Amino acid sequence: MYKMIVVEDDRIIRRGICQSINWEEQGISIVGEAGDGEVALELIAKEQPQVVVSDINMPFMDGLEMGKKIKELSHATRIIFLTGYEDFKYAQEAIKLKAFDYLLKPVDSELLLKKVQEALEDWEQETKKERRIKESLPYLHQRFFKELVNNGGQQFDVEKELVELGIALEGPEYAAMLVHSSTVLDGKTKQTVTDLISDLFAEETYSVMELNPNEHAILLSLTDESDKRKGELAQQLSQMLTEHTVTITLGRTYPNLFELGKSLVESHLAMDVRHIIGTGRIISFEDTVSSNEEAENCLKGLELELETQIKLGIPDKVKETLNQLHKAIINKKSVPLSDLKILALKFSTMLFFEVEKWKKEEVKSFNSSDIYKDIIEMKTLSDMIAILNHLIQQWCDAMERSKDSNNYSHVDQAINYIKKHYHDSTLTLKKVAESIHVSTPYLSNLFKHEKGFNFGEYLLEIRMKKAMEELQKADMKTYEVCEKVGYNNPQYFSICFKKFTGYTPAEYKKQLNNVYRK
Missing domain, CATH: 3.40.50.2300 (Response regulator)
Structure with missing residues (x-):
C-alpha cells in the first residue's frame, strides 16, 4: 500500500x-x-x-x-x-x-x-x-565521478581512485568526454553502445563508465596532437552511433591527471546547453562560452518587449518578438533549461489569459495543468518556442472566432445586434430584447445561463475590444474613439478603458507607437 x-x-x-x-x-x-x-x-x-x-x-x-x-x-x-x-x-x-x-x-x-x-x-x-x-559497479562510478566533479580533482587522490576501479591512464595529457542518448537505453542497447566505444578506443588508453541509463563518460589518456585526436574520436563515435541519436560533449585537454575533474565539469557544462545548441551533435566546451554582456541586455530587453506587446493585444508583433527572443537565446547559449521553463511558464500564463479573454463560450478552454506539464517536460529551446507559438495561434484563432461567429440562438441574435449597434450610446438590454422580440428579464437570464456573463459585461467587453482596434489606427483621437464605441463622456470612457486594459487610452496609444517604431 x-x-x-x-x-x-x-x-x-x-x-x-x-x-x-x-x-x-x-x-x-x-x-x-x-x-x-x-x-x-x-x-x-x-x-x-x-x-x-x-x-x-x-x-x-x-x-x-x-x-x-x-x-x-x-x-x-x-x-x-x-x-x-x-x-x-x-x-x-x-x-x-x-x-x-x-x-x-x-x-x-x-x-x-x-x-x-x-x-x-x-x-x-x-x-x-x-x-x-546501488547493486552494481555503476554505483562506484557514480561515487567516483561525483567526487571528481565536486572536488575538481584537488581534494582526493585521482590516481589511487582509478587504480581501485581497475583503470590506468598513462597520459601525458587527459580529457573527458560525455555521450548522452536522447532516450533511455535498454540493457541490450547499452551493451551495444559500450562495445562500440570499446572497439573505437581500442588503440587508446581510456575508461568508459555508465553514469546513468542514457549517459556514458569516457576518460581519455592522450599523446601527440591531443585536441585533434580527441575531435577525430568524437566524430567517429558519432558516426558509429547514428541509430541512437546521441549528443557528445568534450571538455578541454589538461596535462595533469588531477585536472580530469575540470575537463569532466566542462563536458557537463557543454551537455547542459544541448537544449539550446541542439541534440544529436558534437559540442565542445568552447562552443558554450557566453557571447558577452550585450547579449544579456538584449535578452532582457526582448523579454520586456514581449510582455508589453501581449498586454497591448497585438499577436502579430508578439510572434515577431518571440522569434527575435529565440535567436537571442541561441546567441547567448548559456541560458539554463530551468530558466527557460520559468520563461515559458510566465509567457504561457499571459497568453492563456489572452485566449480566455477572446474565446467564445462554446470553444473548449485550455487545461492549464496540461500546459504546465508540457513545460515541465520541455527538453529544448525549440520545445519552448513551439509551446508559446501554439498559444499565440490559439489567441489569433480566438480573436477571429470572436469576429466571425454565425450562430443564431436568442442570445446569439442579441450578440449579433450588439455587435452592429455597440456604437449607440442609448443601447440598453431592453432595446436589444425588443429587437429580437423577447422580454428583457428573459434575455437577461438567458445571457447568464448560456454564456456565463451578463449583458453589461458583454457590452463593455465588445466596446473595449473595438476601442483597442480603433486606437491602433494612427489617425484616431481618443474622443473620436469614445464616440465610435458608444460613449458620450470621454472621462467615463477613459475610466472603463483603463479598468479593462490596465492603460488609459493615451497610455495605450503611446505604448503602441513605441512598439511599432521598433
Missing part, C-alpha cells in the same frame, strides 16, 4: 481531497493530514510517504518552504502542489523545487487521482533505478 499525506490549511478542502476519492481502492493509504507545513514535516519524517499533496499558500510554513525541507527528509517523495490561478510566483518556485506537478484550484477529483497515480509510477521507476545502481 502506497502512503500519501494531504497538507491544506482549509479544513473543508482537506477533507474533500481525502473523502472525494476511495484512495484505499487505488492502493493508497492517507497516513496523515496537516493544516500547515510545520505539522506536515513531522508526519513526513515519520511516514516517508511516496506522495504529498499540498497547498502552496499556508500559514506558519508555506508549501514551498516545506518542499525544500522534504527533499532533506524524504528525497524520493513526490510533491503535487495546489494553488490559485493568480499565484504565478509560486509556480516559478515550484519548478525550481522540481515538484512533480502543479494543479490549479478547484481541483477535479479525476485529475488529482490521475496525477497521484503518475507520481507513484514515477516513484516506482526511480526507486527501481536507484536499487539497480
Whole structure:
C-alpha cells in the first residue's frame, strides 16, 4: 500500500481531497493530514510517504518552504502542489523545487487521482533505478565521478581512485568526454553502445563508465596532437552511433591527471546547453562560452518587449518578438533549461489569459495543468518556442472566432445586434430584447445561463475590444474613439478603458507607437 499525506490549511478542502476519492481502492493509504507545513514535516519524517499533496499558500510554513525541507527528509517523495490561478510566483518556485506537478484550484477529483497515480509510477521507476545502481559497479562510478566533479580533482587522490576501479591512464595529457542518448537505453542497447566505444578506443588508453541509463563518460589518456585526436574520436563515435541519436560533449585537454575533474565539469557544462545548441551533435566546451554582456541586455530587453506587446493585444508583433527572443537565446547559449521553463511558464500564463479573454463560450478552454506539464517536460529551446507559438495561434484563432461567429440562438441574435449597434450610446438590454422580440428579464437570464456573463459585461467587453482596434489606427483621437464605441463622456470612457486594459487610452496609444517604431 502506497502512503500519501494531504497538507491544506482549509479544513473543508482537506477533507474533500481525502473523502472525494476511495484512495484505499487505488492502493493508497492517507497516513496523515496537516493544516500547515510545520505539522506536515513531522508526519513526513515519520511516514516517508511516496506522495504529498499540498497547498502552496499556508500559514506558519508555506508549501514551498516545506518542499525544500522534504527533499532533506524524504528525497524520493513526490510533491503535487495546489494553488490559485493568480499565484504565478509560486509556480516559478515550484519548478525550481522540481515538484512533480502543479494543479490549479478547484481541483477535479479525476485529475488529482490521475496525477497521484503518475507520481507513484514515477516513484516506482526511480526507486527501481536507484536499487539497480546501488547493486552494481555503476554505483562506484557514480561515487567516483561525483567526487571528481565536486572536488575538481584537488581534494582526493585521482590516481589511487582509478587504480581501485581497475583503470590506468598513462597520459601525458587527459580529457573527458560525455555521450548522452536522447532516450533511455535498454540493457541490450547499452551493451551495444559500450562495445562500440570499446572497439573505437581500442588503440587508446581510456575508461568508459555508465553514469546513468542514457549517459556514458569516457576518460581519455592522450599523446601527440591531443585536441585533434580527441575531435577525430568524437566524430567517429558519432558516426558509429547514428541509430541512437546521441549528443557528445568534450571538455578541454589538461596535462595533469588531477585536472580530469575540470575537463569532466566542462563536458557537463557543454551537455547542459544541448537544449539550446541542439541534440544529436558534437559540442565542445568552447562552443558554450557566453557571447558577452550585450547579449544579456538584449535578452532582457526582448523579454520586456514581449510582455508589453501581449498586454497591448497585438499577436502579430508578439510572434515577431518571440522569434527575435529565440535567436537571442541561441546567441547567448548559456541560458539554463530551468530558466527557460520559468520563461515559458510566465509567457504561457499571459497568453492563456489572452485566449480566455477572446474565446467564445462554446470553444473548449485550455487545461492549464496540461500546459504546465508540457513545460515541465520541455527538453529544448525549440520545445519552448513551439509551446508559446501554439498559444499565440490559439489567441489569433480566438480573436477571429470572436469576429466571425454565425450562430443564431436568442442570445446569439442579441450578440449579433450588439455587435452592429455597440456604437449607440442609448443601447440598453431592453432595446436589444425588443429587437429580437423577447422580454428583457428573459434575455437577461438567458445571457447568464448560456454564456456565463451578463449583458453589461458583454457590452463593455465588445466596446473595449473595438476601442483597442480603433486606437491602433494612427489617425484616431481618443474622443473620436469614445464616440465610435458608444460613449458620450470621454472621462467615463477613459475610466472603463483603463479598468479593462490596465492603460488609459493615451497610455495605450503611446505604448503602441513605441512598439511599432521598433
